[in-house]
Amino acid sequence: MDAHRYYELKILEHVEDRPELPRRVAASKLGVSVKLAHKLLTGLVERGLLHVKKENSRRWRYFLTPQGIAEKAGLTREFIEFSFEFYREARRRSAQVCRDLSEAGGRRVAFLGLGELAEIAYLGVQEWDLELVEVFDRQRAGKTFFGCRVWPVEEAADSQAERIIVTSFDPKNPMLPGFLPERVKAGPRMVWIFGELAGQGSANRP
Numbered sequence: 001m002d003a004h005r006y007y008e009l010k011i012l013e014h015v016e017d018r019p020e021l022p023r024r025v026a027a028s029k030l031g032v033s034v035k036l037a038h039k040l041l042t043g044l045v046e047r048g049l050l051h052v053k054k055e056n057s058r059r060w061r062y063f064l065t066p067q068g069i070a071e072k073a074g075l076t077r078e079f080i081e082f083s084f085e086f087y088r089e090a091r092r093r094s095a096q097v098c099r100d101l102s103e104a105g106g107r108r109v110a111f112l113g114l115g116e117l118a119e120i121a122y123l124g125v126q127e128w129d130l131e132l133v134e135v136f137d138r139q140r141a142g143k144t145f146f147g148c149r150v151w152p153v154e155e156a157a158d159s160q161a162e163r164i165i166v167t168s169f170d171p172k173n174p175m176l177p178g179f180l181p182e183r184v185k186a187g188p189r190m191v192w193i194f195g196e197l198a199g200q201g202s203a204n205r206p
Contacts, residue, residue: 113168
C-alpha cells in the first residue's frame, strides 16, 4: 500500500467520524505539508469520494459519498492485507536478526522504539535466548516493556547492550530500510529488521 493511498484512507476514516477537517489539522494528522493535505482533500472531492459543504471561509465540512464509502471499504481491505504481510515479514526477519546475534555470541540487546514491531521482535529474543536489557522510546519513556524500563531515545548511545535492534518504523512505509526516529543518529551497534542504513554495510552483520 503506497503512502498516497494510506493518506486517503486516513482522511476518509477521519471524515467518517468527524466532518470537520481543516487543512492544517489534516496535515498534522498525516505528517505532511499543508499543501499536500489540501491536494489530497481536493482530489477526493474531485473524484466524487467526498462532498464538501462550505459554511464560511474558514469552516468546511466533508461528508463521505456512496462512492467514498465504497472506496474506504476497498482501502481498508488493502490495508488489512498489507498489515498481514507486514507482520509475517516482520516475524521472519526479526527472528533471523535474533538468530544471527545469538550465533555470533551476542546476548544482551536493546530495542529502539516501541510498538507492534518491538512486540514481534521480542518473540525472537525469547526464541534465541537473548536478554533484553534496555528499551528506548521518545513517547513512552519512564514506562516498562516486559520488565525493562523505557528510556528516552537520546540515551540510546549510552546503552549497555551489545546490540541495539531498531524496532521503530515509519507507519506510512513500515518496511522502509534503515528507518530511524527523528534526531537519532545511526550507531555501529544498531541492527535493522528491515534492511540496513545506506552507508552502514556491516550494521546488520554482527
